[in-house]
Amino acid sequence: MTTMTAKISVRGVTKTFALGNEMFTALDDVSLDIADNEFVTVVGPSGCGKSTLMNILAGLEEPTRGQALVDAVPVSGPGPERGVIFQQYALFPWLTVRQNVEFGLRTARVPGSERRSRAEYFIKMVGLEQFADALPKMLSGGMRQRCAIARAYAVNPSILLMDEPFGALDALTRVKLQEQLLDTWSKERRTVLFITHDVDEAVFLANRVIVMAARPGRIYDVIEVDLPYPRSEGFRLSPEFAALRNRVWHSVYHQDGRRSAAPSPSSTA
Numbered sequence: 034m035t036t037m038t039a040k041i042s043v044r045g046v047t048k049t050f051a052l053g054n055e056m057f058t059a060l061d062d063v064s065l066d067i068a069d070n071e072f073v074t075v076v077g078p079s080g081c082g083k084s085t086l087m088n089i090l091a092g093l094e095e096p097t098r099g100q101a102l103v104d105a106v107p108v109s110g111p112g113p114e115r116g117v118i119f120q121q122y123a124l125f126p127w128l129t130v131r132q133n134v135e136f137g138l139r140t141a142r143v144p145g146s147e148r149r150s151r152a153e154y155f156i157k158m159v160g161l162e163q164f165a166d167a168l169p170k171m172l173s174g175g176m177r178q179r180c181a182i183a184r185a186y187a188v189n190p191s192i193l194l195m196d197e198p199f200g201a202l203d204a205l206t207r208v209k210l211q212e213q214l215l216d217t218w219s220k221e222r223r224t225v226l227f228i229t230h231d232v233d234e235a236v237f238l239a240n241r242v243i244v245m246a247a248r249p250g251r252i253y254d255v256i257e258v259d260l261p262y263p264r265s266e267g268f269r270l271s272p273e274f275a276a277l278r279n280r281v282w283h284s285v286y287h288q289d290g291r292r293s294a295a296p297s298p299s300s301t302a
Contacts, residue, residue: 070222138187193224
């Protein structure tokens with residue numbers, strides 16, 4: 034990749050938790066750079082620390098050692114430049130789609146007319162304009178997640194942190210939302226860190242796939258997906274996709290115990 038200043042930097046991050054009378058290491062000396070507007074997916078076996086890494090970048094947890102930085106500034110808590118999307122949607126059930134999308138703008142005291150126009154823009158972008166006045170209980174799981182994505186985009190974050198956002202959805206809805214997400218990303222570029230346990234999803238979405246190893250959680254491999262966007266059904270059926278999928282699959286499920294060197298800023302940003 035072209036050398037660029039890192040948007041996100043993770044420097045020697047270790048995270049330990051107390052489990053009874055013992056200490057559990059969720060992350061061990063993880064270092065990683067992500068460039069501005071890069072789409073990076075993180076995949077790995079259960080217990081490899083994927084969500085812990087995202088929570089540290091979101092400012093929801095603090096590292097035991099090391100440092101996470103955004104635009105070279107240490108992360109010290111949640112911030113408006115980082116939008117976070119979870120698997121559970123996290124919509125307010127008593128608010129309509131429009132009101133949910135406007136929520137962050139209202140909190141930021143954005144004037145009413147601008148708040149309404151920005152909400153309408155992103156609601157339309159994710160294809161929910163006919164459901165703007167519907168409550169979440171009236172929506173399918175995929176529609177709720179699209180609402181959550183619109184809400185995250187509306188506050189104009191430069192970074193999106195997504196923790197298995199499509200994990201609870203059926204296969205067809207998941208595929209459609211992957212394509213929808215890439216379409217949205219192509220129009221409204223953001224730096225994206227996308228956590229997933231699905232190898233196909235990781236390859237389909239990413240510029241780079243970060244493969245993690247568990248116990249303790251660490252970076253095992255970094256795989257470039259040097260294939261053009263836009264990506265659609267034809268891309269999934271291509272031999273290039275199959276080759277990359279097989280490489281990532283082998284890296285996730287046939288780990289040999291080696292430990293990859295931490296990526297340098299010049300090679301990953």
